[in-house]
Amino acid sequence: xxxxxxxxxxxxxxxxxxxxxxxxxxxxxxxxxxxxxxxxxxxxxxxxxxxxxxxxxxxxxxxxxxxxxxxxxxxxxxxxxxxxxxxxxxxxxxxxxxxxxxxxxxxxxxxxxxxxxxxxxxxxxxxxxxxxxxxxxxxxxxxxxxxxxxxxxxxxxxxxxxxxxxxxxxxxxxxxxxxxxxxxxxxxxxxxxxxxxxxxxxxxxxxxxxxxxxxxxxxxxxxxxxxxxxxxxxxxxxxxxxxxxxxxxxxxxxxxxxxxxxxxxxxxxxxxxxxxxxxxxxxxxxxxxxxxxxxxxxxxxxxxxxxxxxxxxxxxxxxxxxxxxxxxxxxxxxxxxxxxxxxxxxxxxxxxxxxxxxxxxxxxxxxxxxxxxxxxxxxxxxxxxxxxxxxxxxxxxxxxxxxxxxxxxxxxxxxxxxxxxxxxxxxxxxxxxx
Numbered sequence: 001x002x003x004x005x006x007x008x009x010x011x012x013x014x015x016x017x018x019x020x021x022x023x024x025x026x027x028x029x030x031x032x033x034x035x036x037x038x039x040x041x042x043x044x045x046x047x048x049x050x051x052x053x054x055x056x057x058x059x060x061x062x063x064x065x066x067x068x069x070x071x072x073x074x075x076x077x078x079x080x081x082x083x084x085x086x087x088x089x090x091x092x093x094x095x096x097x098x099x100x101x102x103x104x105x106x107x108x109x110x111x112x113x114x115x116x117x118x119x120x121x122x123x124x125x126x127x128x129x130x131x132x133x134x135x136x137x138x139x140x141x142x143x144x145x146x147x148x149x150x151x152x153x154x155x156x157x158x159x160x161x162x163x164x165x166x167x168x169x170x171x172x173x174x175x176x177x178x179x180x181x182x183x184x185x186x187x188x189x190x191x192x193x194x195x196x197x198x199x200x201x202x203x204x205x206x207x208x209x210x211x212x213x214x215x216x217x218x219x220x221x222x223x224x225x226x227x228x229x230x231x232x233x234x235x236x237x238x239x240x241x242x243x244x245x246x247x248x249x250x251x252x253x254x255x256x257x258x259x260x261x262x263x264x265x266x267x268x269x270x271x272x273x274x275x276x277x278x279x280x281x282x283x284x285x286x287x288x289x290x291x292x293x294x295x296x297x298x299x300x301x302x303x304x305x306x307x308x309x310x311x312x313x314x315x316x317x318x319x320x321x322x323x324x325x326x327x328x329x330x331x332x333x334x335x336x337x338x339x340x341x342x343x344x345x346x347x348x349x350x351x352x353x354x355x356x357x358x359x360x361x362x363x364x365x366x367x368x369x370x371x372x373x374x375x376x377x378x379x380x381x382x383x384x385x386x387x388x389x390x391x392x393x394x395x396x397x398x399x400x401x402x403x404x405x406x407x408x409x410x411x412x413x414x415x416x417x418x419x420x421x422x423x424x425x426x427x428x429x430x431x432x433x434x
Contacts (some may be wrong), residue, residue: 006034007029007034010026010029010034010036010039011029013036014029014036014039014040014043018040018043018048020043020048023312024048027050028040028042028043028050031050040289045281045285056132065313080229091224096272108141113394124231146238147238147239147242148238149239150180150181150238150239151177151178151179153230153233153237153238153239153394154175154176154177154178154180154232154239155177155180156234157175157199157232157233157234157237157240158175158232159178159183160201160234161175161210161232161254162175165211165215166212169222170218170339171215171216171221172215172220173197173214173215173223173230173232174223174230175230175231175232176229176230176231178231180196180231180239180241180242180243183229183231184258184265187229187258187260187265188258188260188263188265190229190296191260191294191301192227192228192229192294193208193226193228193229193257193258193259193268193287193290193291193294194228194229194231194257194258194259194265195223195228195229195230195231195255195256195257195258196231196232196243196247196254196255196256196257197210197214197230197231197233197253197254198232198233198234198235198240198243198244198247198252198254198256199232199233199234199235199240199252199253200234200235200252200253201234201235201236202236202238203252203253203346205252205253205273206252206253209253209273210253212276213273213274213279214253214255215274216276217263218276218280219276219279219280219283222280222283222284222287226287228287228289235252247267251272251273252272253272253273254270254271254272255270255271255272255279255283255395256268256270256271257270257271257283257286257287257290258267259290259293259294260297261293268284268286268289268290269282269286269289269290271283297383305341345413363420391399401420401421402418402420403420403421404417404418405417405418425430
């Protein structure tokens with residue numbers, strides 16, 4: 001039960017990593033005794049095509065024998081494993097049928113591995129000596145020509161490729177027309193891997209590699225599926241010589257897979273002239289390693305973008321709230337000021353109206369009082385007149401002892417009046433007036 005769950009987990013992991021169906025995953029896992037690491041490495045080395053070799057059959061037989069030796073699983077598990085081995089063998093046999101144009105992959109032998117490891121110190125020593133010679137050559141005037149038209153150098157390389165190779169290739173390479181620095185900035189900006197090809201026009205091997213290998217359908221499909229940014233240049237141009245020196249390309253053709261790390265582009269995989277199957281396998285492995293790093297970069301970039309958007313939204317929202325509060329406060333202050341002004345204007349109008357009404361009432365009251373006073377004066381005068389009329393001589397008898405008074409006016413007119421002894425001078429004057 002535990003072994004079945006482990007196989008299912010390995011199957012699911014292989015399908016997720018290699019993006020294949022369950023049949024292809026079972027084929028490679030069965031070939032490698034369900035060793036996930038070996039199966040993934042074999043898939044990328046063979047380009048996804050598995051040969052039906054005696055080694056695979058022997059691996060299946062060893063796997064069946066190992067299952068039989070497990071005491072805890074019994075005969076049922078052994079028969080099931082045998083049937084599963086048989087089915088996997090049949091699928092492996094069917095999987096060896098390749099479509100037209102696909103090249104068989106070949107793994108490196110132990111002898112080739114030994115030669116490669118033994119040649120490593122020699123390659124390091126030769127590389128160091130070459131760097132020293134290039135430095136001495138640069139000191140004595142053998143400098144790289146100054147780049148005056150980098151974009152033009154790239155355009156001339158692409159033009160020559162289309163003129164000499166594009167008509168005879170299986171798949172045209174989608175060259176980038178940017179300069180090397182622009183291509184690096186674009187790869188960093190778009191989070192893509194950059195595939196750099198440095199071509200030597202004087203090398204027949206470089207021309208054959210460009211025509212037959214780099215422009216093949218397999219490499220074209222890999223470039224398209226991996227969304228690689230491809231840039232190429234010739235060493236015959238100043239831009240090509242400068243880039244070759246910067247990337248330390250000494251053997252031509254040179255194919256370099258670059259990726260952004262810590263804000264700069266570094267060479268992840270270096271490839272040179274080799275058979276198509278090995279090139280596809282090595283380039284696929286390099287692309288998968290780079291893709292893992294790019295996925296991490298995209299995740300970090302997405303996280304950073306989300307944080308930036310959130311912070312920007314928070315700042316914008318906070319700023320909008322602050323601006324809204326300030327606007328509300330300003331509007332409220334203006335409304336309050338307008339209300340106070342309107343209230344003061346209404347109060348002033350009311351006071352003016354009351355003042356005017358009060359003045360009108362006071363004037364009316366003063367006029368009424370004046371009229372009343374005049375009426376009172378008239379009444380008093382009439383009463384006095386009535387009283388004085390009784391003092392005229394000959395009009396009313398004076399009771400008691402009386403005095404006759406003759407009055408001569410300036411006009412010469414004379415009048416006579418009789419007054420009682422107790423009458424006052426005022427009564428006399430009034431009598432004279434009337």
